Amino acid sequence: MRVRLEDVARAAGVSPKTVSRVLNDEANVTDATRERVRAAMEAMDYRPHPSARSLAGNRSFLVAMLYDNNDNPASTYLAEIQDGVLEACDAHRYSMMVRPLRMRDGDFIRRLDALISDHHPDGVVLTPPITDYTPLLKRLRERNVPYASVSPLRHGKTIGVMMDEQRAARAITEHLLELGHRRIAHVIGIANHGASRWRLAGYREAMVAAGIPEDPALVVQGAFTFGSGVEAARQLFSLAERPTAVFAANDDMATGVMWAAGEYGLKVPHDLSVCGFDDTPLSRQLWPALTTIQQPSREMGRLAAEQLLSMLRGHGPAKLVQVPFSLQIRGSTAAAP
Amino acid sequence: MRVRLEDVARAAGVSPKTVSRVLNDEANVTDATRERVRAAMEAMDYRPHPSARSLAGNRSFLVAMLYDNNDNPASTYLAEIQDGVLEACDAHRYSMMVRPLRMRDGDFIRRLDALISDHHPDGVVLTPPITDYTPLLKRLRERNVPYASVSPLRHGKTIGVMMDEQRAARAITEHLLELGHRRIAHVIGIANHGASRWRLAGYREAMVAAGIPEDPALVVQGAFTFGSGVEAARQLFSLAERPTAVFAANDDMATGVMWAAGEYGLKVPHDLSVCGFDDTPLSRQLWPALTTIQQPSREMGRLAAEQLLSMLRGHGPAKLVQVPFSLQIRGSTAAAP
DNA sequence: AAGCAAATTGACAGCGCTGTCATTTCTGCC
DNA sequence: GGCAGAAATGACAGCGCTGTCAATTTGCTT
Numbered sequence: 219m220r221v222r223l224e225d226v227a228r229a230a231g232v233s234p235k236t237v238s239r240v241l242n243d244e245a246n247v248t249d250a251t252r253e254r255v256r257a258a259m260e261a262m263d264y265r266p267h268p269s270a271r272s273l274a275g276n277r278s279f280l281v282a283m284l285y286d287n288n289d290n291p292a293s294t295y296l297a298e299i300q301d302g303v304l305e306a307c308d309a310h311r312y313s314m315m316v317r318p319l320r321m322r323d324g325d326f327i328r329r330l331d332a333l334i335s336d337h338h339p340d341g342v343v344l345t346p347p348i349t350d351y352t353p354l355l356k357r358l359r360e361r362n363v364p365y366a367s368v369s370p371l372r373h374g375k376t377i378g379v380m381m382d383e384q385r386a387a388r389a390i391t392e393h394l395l396e397l398g399h400r401r402i403a404h405v406i407g408i409a410n411h412g413a414s415r416w417r418l419a420g421y422r423e424a425m426v427a428a429g430i431p432e433d434p435a436l437v438v439q440g441a442f443t444f445g446s447g448v449e450a451a452r453q454l455f456s457l458a459e460r461p462t463a464v465f466a467a468n469d470d471m472a473t474g475v476m477w478a479a480g481e482y483g484l485k486v487p488h489d490l491s492v493c494g495f496d497d498t499p500l501s502r503q504l505w506p507a508l509t510t511i512q513q514p515s516r517e518m519g520r521l522a523a524e525q526l527l528s529m530l531r532g533h534g535p536a537k538l539v540q541v542p543f544s545l546q547i548r549g550s551t552a553a554a555p
Numbered sequence: 556m557r558v559r560l561e562d563v564a565r566a567a568g569v570s571p572k573t574v575s576r577v578l579n580d581e582a583n584v585t586d587a588t589r590e591r592v593r594a595a596m597e598a599m600d601y602r603p604h605p606s607a608r609s610l611a612g613n614r615s616f617l618v619a620m621l622y623d624n625n626d627n628p629a630s631t632y633l634a635e636i637q638d639g640v641l642e643a644c645d646a647h648r649y650s651m652m653v654r655p656l657r658m659r660d661g662d663f664i665r666r667l668d669a670l671i672s673d674h675h676p677d678g679v680v681l682t683p684p685i686t687d688y689t690p691l692l693k694r695l696r697e698r699n700v701p702y703a704s705v706s707p708l709r710h711g712k713t714i715g716v717m718m719d720e721q722r723a724a725r726a727i728t729e730h731l732l733e734l735g736h737r738r739i740a741h742v743i744g745i746a747n748h749g750a751s752r753w754r755l756a757g758y759r760e761a762m763v764a765a766g767i768p769e770d771p772a773l774v775v776q777g778a779f780t781f782g783s784g785v786e787a788a789r790q791l792f793s794l795a796e797r798p799t800a801v802f803a804a805n806d807d808m809a810t811g812v813m814w815a816a817g818e819y820g821l822k823v824p825h826d827l828s829v830c831g832f833d834d835t836p837l838s839r840q841l842w843p844a845l846t847t848i849q850q851p852s853r854e855m856g857r858l859a860a861e862q863l864l865s866m867l868r869g870h871g872p873a874k875l876v877q878v879p880f881s882l883q884i885r886g887s888t889a890a891a892p
Numbered sequence: 893a894a895g896c897a898a899a900t901t902g903a904c905a906g907c908g909c910t911g912t913c914a915t916t917t918c919t920g921c922c
Numbered sequence: 923g924g925c926a927g928a929a930a931t932g933a934c935a936g937c938g939c940t941g942t943c944a945a946t947t948t949g950c951t952t
Contacts, residue, residue, distance in 0.1 A: 222908060233932045238910060246930055265672045269606040269615070270908035273937050278606070287638060297630040301655060313652055313674060318638060335602045337650060445840035477842065480817050503782035503811070505818065559938060570902045575940060583900055607938035610907050 221262045230258040241266060268313070272338075279312050281523060282339040284330075286348050287318040294498055295515055296345060299368055302519025303343050310527050315339070321348060327357055334361050341365060341526045343519070344378070347411045366526035366536070368518050371412035377529060377536040379521040383413060383495075386511045386543040387420025387465070388427075390493055393509070393545060394463045395428050398554035399491060403436040403461035405450040405471050411442075417467045417495060436461055440471045447474020455482045462490060462554045469494035469501045472508055476550065487552035497546055506549025514541055558599045567595040578603060605650070609675075616649050618860060619676040621667075623685050624655040631835055632852055633682060636705055639856025640680050647864050652676070658685060664694055671698050678702060678863045680856070681715070684748045703863035703873070705855050708749035714866060714873040716858040720750060720832075723848045723880040724757025724802075725764075727830055730846070730882060731800045732765050735891035736828060740773040740798035742787040742808050748779075754804045754832060773798055777808045784811020792819045799827060799891045806831035806838045809845055813887065824889035834883055843886025851878055 223241070227234040232255060239247050240255040247255075258264075272278045283303050285296050300316060307314040317333055319326045333339070342365040348354060349370040358365050367378035394402050404421045407414035418437070425432060438453050440446040447466055451474060454461055466472035472494030476486050484490045486506060493509040494501060501508035521539050529536035560578070564571040569588060576584050577592040584592075595601075609615045620640050622633050637653060644651040654670055656663045670676070679702040685691060686707040695702050704715035731739050741758045744751035755774070762769060775790050777783040784803055788811060791798055803809035809831030813823050821827045823843060830846040831838060838845035858876050866873035 220908090223910095224908080234908090235910075235932060235934095236930085239931090242910085248930070251930080263672075267610070267908055268674065269610040270937090271910080273604070273606040273610055273907090273939085274909040274911080276910085276937075287634075293631045293634040297624075297634060300653070301624060304653070304655065311673070315650055315652060316637070316641070318641065335600075336648075337605065443840060444837060448840070448842060474840070481842070500781060503780065503785070505785065505814065557938090560940095561938080571938090572902060572904095572940075573900090576901090579940085585900070588900085604938055607907090608940080610909085610937090611939040611941080613907075613940085 220267075221264045223264070223266065226255065226258050226262060226264050229262060230255045277340050278338045280337060280339045281307050281312050281314050281341050281343060281526065282333060282337065283314060283316050283343045283345065284319050284348055285316070285345045286321050288320040288322055295496065298515035299345055299519035299522075302516040302521075303523040304519075305516075306520045306523035306527060310531070312340070312527060314523075319348060319354075321351055321354075327353060330354060330357055331361075334363060339363065340530050343522050343526060344368065344370070345519075346370075346413060347408075349376075349378075350412060364526065364529055366522045366529070368522045369412060370538075371415075373538060377525045377538055379518045379525065379539050379541060381513055381518070381541050381543050383416035383543075384420040384423065386513075386545070387417040387467075387495070388424045389420075389543075389545050390495070390509070390511055391421045391424035391465055392428075393547065394465065394491060394493065394551065395424060397463075397491065397551060399463040400430060400554070401433070401436065401459065401461045401463070402430075403438065403454050403464045405438055405440040405447060405464065405466040405475065407440060407442045407467040407471070409439070413495075414467055421465055440467065440474075442468050442470060444470045444474040444477070447471030448478045449474075451475040451478035452481075455479075455484070463551070464490065464492050466492070466494050469496045469498040469508060469510055472510070472550075473500060473504060476504065476508075487550050489555055491551040491554075493551055501546075502548075504550070509548045509551040510546050512544045512546050517541060557604075558601045560601070560603065563592065563595050563599060563601050566599060567592045614677050615675045617652060617674060617676045618644050618649050618678050618680060618863065619652050619654050619670060619674065620680045620682065621654050621656050621685055622682045623658050625657040625659050632833065635852035636682055636856035636859075639853040639858075640860040641856075642853075643857045643860035643864060647868070649677070649864060651860075656685060656691075658688055658691075664690060667691060667694055668698075671700060676700065678867050680859050680863060681705065681707070682856075683707075683750060684745075686713075686715075687749060701863065701866055703859045703866075705859045706749060707875075708752075710875060714862045714875055716855045716862065716876050716878060718850060718855070718878050718880050720753035720880075721757040721760065723850075723882070724754040724832070725761045726757075726880075726882050727832070727846070727848055728758045728761035728802055729765075730884065731802065731828060731830065731888065732761060734800075734828065734888060736800040737767060737891070738770070738773065738796065738798045738800070739767075740775065740791050740801045742775055742777040742784060742801065742803040742812065744777060744779045744804040744808070746776070750832075751804055758802055777804065777811075779805050779807060781807045781811045781814070784808030785815045786811075788812040788815035789818075792816075792821070797827075800888070801827065801829050803829070803831050806833045806835040806845060806847055809847070809887075810837060810841060813841065813845075824887050826892055828888040828891070830888055838883075839885075841887070846885045846888040847883050849881045849883050854878060 227237045344367040346369050349367040370376045438450045440450045464475050475492050495511045497510045497512035501510050525536040564574045681704040683706050686704040707713045775787040777787045801812050812829050832848045834847045834849035838847050862873040
């Protein structure tokens with residue numbers, strides 16, 4: 219038989235309401251009472267019934283994680299964020315549900331409404347690129363559902379987590395410059411994604427600072443996929459004056475660049491330096507291993523959820539926390555030929 | 556203000572209980588009444604409150620998907636299954652929660668217990684490799700939680716979904732044999748995973764049928780990762796008598812094999828044919844594209860959940876459904892040199 | 893047309909919690 | 923020591939549904 223709050227109350231010699239107060243960390247309970255109740259809960263292995271809690275308390279203890287599984291970045295990235303969000307939710311005894319939302323499909327606002335009406339999440343975690351989709355943000359505000367974002371494009375009053383991607387991109391470009399490279403190409407990610415913009419901006423910033431005029435032929439469009447990296451690289455390698463280094467906006471594209479280098483008989487890193495962004499597991503498995511920027515995706519998911527939860531629980535003002543990046547220098551970059 | 560069941564009842568001129576019956580597709584409601592109630596629900600955009608439903612009805616309308624994020628196969632595989640499970644749950648208005656369970660950690664039974672006590676899932680979907688972990692299955696039965704499995708190792712009374720992986724592996728090996736290959740190597744996946752066993756068995760079956768004696772040097776251990784594929788291939792390419800074809804137990808390892816081929820100056824498919832298993836997005840992006848077995852992961856997730864739900868809803872006996880595979884012949888395999 | 897079983901519908905309590913507000917118990921202070 | 927005000931605790935209703943069982947209606951027989 220299930221242990222109920224009432225049973226705990228009887229065991230601890232207090233009223234059910236007091237047990238409820240302890241359960242919810244409310245004020246106005248003496249330490250002695252609190253301790254007694256805690257002990258009773260522990261002893262009886264009491265587990266509050268989430269449905270009863272949410273029915274009576276008018277909150278769901280549910281966080282929904284929204285992602286776009288159409289236009290999405292690498293699925294390992296999302297999987298890691300998901301793990302992080304889950305960890306934070308678990309820690310605070312919230313449950314989490316995941317929700318794919320295809321923004322290209324027209325009905326996503328209806329699907330969002332259905333999610334809210336059907337499940338009443340207390341809050342929502344947004345992942346790129348839907349962190350930046352204005353109609354969606356608007357609807358969430360209208361419906362009064364708090365949200366936290368992972369790597370949002372705008373940093374206004376948004377809460378969540380971000381990394382200084384522009385500075386990271388600048389750092390990795392500077393690494394190439396220090397190795398003596400001058401003709402450094404950049405492969406852009408999907409247009410309009412914040413990640414693409416920042417990384418391009420960081421690349422440009424470093425080049426300008428080094429006094430190298432921009433060569434438009436060296437900046438080519440990709441789409442975050444391996445295949446788009448291959449395409450972009452073929453374009454670059456067909457140039458009369460080839461680049462000696464390529465900075466791709468993510469690891470998948472960088473891998474594509476390395477693949478294409480093989481096709482053109484270019485040895486990495488001897489003839490061509492390549493670097494990426496994200497530090498996916500793949501990047502370490504390549505040979506040579508890929509120089510890249512480590513982005514702590516799992517941790518970012520955790521922190522975003524943590525901010526959301528601290529807001530939901532009224533623990534002071536939540537903010538947009540910044541996580542550090544780290545430049546992982548590996549075998550794919552070397553001195554310019 | 557929220558529309559409640561009572562409001563619908565008033566609008567339809569029936570008792571709340573009757574609306575409840577319609578909501579739950581129960582018997583003993585005349586078609587006329589049912590229709591009237593349905594119309595009222597529709598008109599008022601009624602959404603039942605899940606917590607109230609589960610509190611009163613003693614069921615949660617929740618399905619948990621369990622996976623091992625430690626020892627896991629490619630995360631895209633899990634992501635696809637997750638999408639499929641979600642689709643099925645949505646269709647039947649169940650909610651879904653995901654649950655990583657690291658079987659290498661000792662506390663996974665405790666974590667499973669916590670999941671059950673905290674969230675009361677009505678059922679559980681198991682993904683490889685935890686489909687086969689006996690203590691876990693035992694605990695689920697003890698706790699009386701129904702489950703469905705994706706690609707379970709044992710096919711006893713388990714419900715869920717499977718593919719005839721052995722026959723698929725045999726088919727792809729036969730494809731290599733038809734191309735004239737005799738020295739065909741196999742890279743095994745993580746030991747004990749059902750996938751590894753079946754694929755090895757299918758390979759052997761085809762070789763035996765073709766009358767080719769097994770050369771133990773051609774069967775090497777891998778671990779489903781790109782890196783392990785590279786390692787395995789290096790081992791194979793160092794052999795005095797190299798294989799002319801390699802069948803790797805999944806696409807990631809096959810990609811590793813192709814990578815290593817580049818290191819050894821072997822042109823795929825001219826000098827070496829390579830094939831994989833899974834038909835991951837990556838396999839199409841490679842050049843040459845990878846010959847592989849298409850496994851409908853998303854569909855498998857959906858079907859497994861569908862079986863579970865039909866069992867939960869008492870819609871006849873659920874079973875272990877089988878999905879077809881399809882051999883995707885692409886550029887990475889060609890006639891033996 | 894009466895009579896009976898089966899089908900349909902409804903009344904009501906209660907699932908396990910929390911919100912509201914009343915009550916009791918502590919403080920500090922003159 | 924007595925009193926006001928704050929802090930701690932408790933009583934009780936009710937969140938939105940469903941299970942149980944009783945009441946009513948329907949369909950069928952004879």
